[in-house]
Amino acid sequence: MEIKAFDDVYSNCSSVRPNFFDFLEADISKIFGEKGAFIVFNVYNSKNENDELYIESIFKLVRNVISTYSNVYGFILGTNDIIITFPNYNLTDIEKISCKVEVSLNNIMKIIEKPYLQLNKFTLKYNQNINSVEDFYELLFDNVMKQEESKEVSRVKLKSIIHMFTNNIRNTLHSYKYANELAFIDDVSGISNHRAGKLFLSKLIEEYMENRKGFAIMFIDGDNLKRYNNISYEAGNQMIRNLSTIIKSSIRCEDKVFRWLSGDEFVVILKDIDGQNTLKLAERVRKAVQVQTKNYIYPTTISVGVTHYPSDGKNVNDLINRAEKANAYAKSIGKNRVIKWNSSMAD
Structure with a gap:
């Protein structure tokens, strides 16, 4: 039957x-x-x-x-x-x-x-x-x-x-x-998503109360990646996957990368690091993207906004929002650069 x-x-x-x-x-x-x-x-x-x-x-x-x-x-x-x-x-x-x-x-x-x-x-x-x-x-x-x-x-x-x-x-x-x-894996890039990132940040803040070890956030956004979406939907997705691979290969093994809310946004969380070394690592990631994509159909760059805990924020939302503002400022002054958040960007 x-x-x-x-x-x-x-x-x-x-x-x-x-x-x-x-x-x-x-x-x-x-x-x-x-x-x-x-x-x-x-x-x-x-x-x-x-x-x-x-x-x-x-x-x-x-x-x-x-x-x-x-x-x-x-x-x-x-x-x-x-x-x-x-x-x-x-x-x-x-x-x-x-x-x-x-x-x-x-x-x-x-x-x-x-x-x-x-x-x-x-x-x-x-x-x-x-x-x-x-x-x-x-x-x-x-x-x-x-x-x-x-x-x-x-x-x-x-x-x-x-x-x-x-x-x-x-x-x-x-x-x-x-x-x-x-719930926690981005289906395009295959890496952890913003929900997992916020949980990870909350855990680090709790741990700070015991070990007093600071950490940093890199808010990364691709520059002009809409050109790949104009080719095709899959071309845009493939570029997201390529970016996530380059970012992961450029950070330390103890660092975590998450695809964020939309498009080509990523957040990298750097454990047990000070402000100066955060900027050095962010610059390394920025340069890696520029070099490794130079032979693509459309060479790609990224803008990076940086915050550090606890000096730049006491909770998850403040840290993310300020890193995003630093990223927006980087884009506004020419893109393809690393900018650390400061109070002048608050407005």
């Missing part, structure tokens, strides 16, 4: 997809109650990426089945696992709902004509408070081990439960990494 036809058959299935993050943040005592049961279903033996589309539809069907009952909760844990909890249900009702879910799943497994996909089920009844995710996993593993000792469950099923647990953690870390990249 084609995926589209399969989706048409189950088009009324819920699109709600509570995942492992939702499970971690849920009111665990509510979704488990003082007694009840939970069932873990695992669709395994997936052979290719397209199988995920079928698995997703399987999980939607499970959600559709349990949505007709009150106080029954379902979460997708990882890629191939779903847990259904039955807080404070009696055993008769639990068996009834469990049977209905399993029948629906077996039917759908036949419809999708993927014989290699297999369904594994693990059921655990409990009569104790589960107040945290830690309590849940402790109960799960304790009971699996007890059943393993009594030969009531195979080692294959034990491996499946362990795989579910580790896969959930792995997917959580992957999702966190992906979310972090979206």
Whole structure:
């Protein structure tokens, strides 16, 4: 059966997809109650990426089945696992709902004509408070081990439960990494963005209270780079990447470079450095850009505004704003130069 036809058959299935993050943040005592049961279903033996589309539809069907009952909760844990909890249900009702879910799943497994996909089920009844995710996993593993000792469950099923647990953690870390990249990495240059830069600056200011080590900011803006955007959008992006590479290769290993709010703006944060050496390093970066781009279609230069903490500002915004004003002044007097901020630039 084609995926589209399969989706048409189950088009009324819920699109709600509570995942492992939702499970971690849920009111665990509510979704488990003082007694009840939970069932873990695992669709395994997936052979290719397209199988995920079928698995997703399987999980939607499970959600559709349990949505007709009150106080029954379902979460997708990882890629191939779903847990259904039955807080404070009696055993008769639990068996009834469990049977209905399993029948629906077996039917759908036949419809999708993927014989290699297999369904594994693990059921655990409990009569104790589960107040945290830690309590849940402790109960799960304790009971699996007890059943393993009594030969009531195979080692294959034990491996499946362990795989579910580790896969959930792995997917959580992957999702966190992906979310972090979206939030703090510039998608054009591949370097850290202004959000990451402001967090880094805040950390340095906090550290200054202990180590009394100053730091500096270089606010860099390309001169006349709009000419590359006139060639094409990609040409402009490539020039941004080239600039970030030149800047990174011209600073010290302990220094950090961030792409700032727009266009060809960069901020470089120089740790443990005084004002004089900051100007020397800024001049080195300026010269590197001029020399390394001289054979480009449009040779490029940069203007650099410099501030130093704590003499030029006591907080992140002041330091950035004053470095930006110094940069604007550098552009106003001819571009391609380094200017340190001073109070005369305040207006």
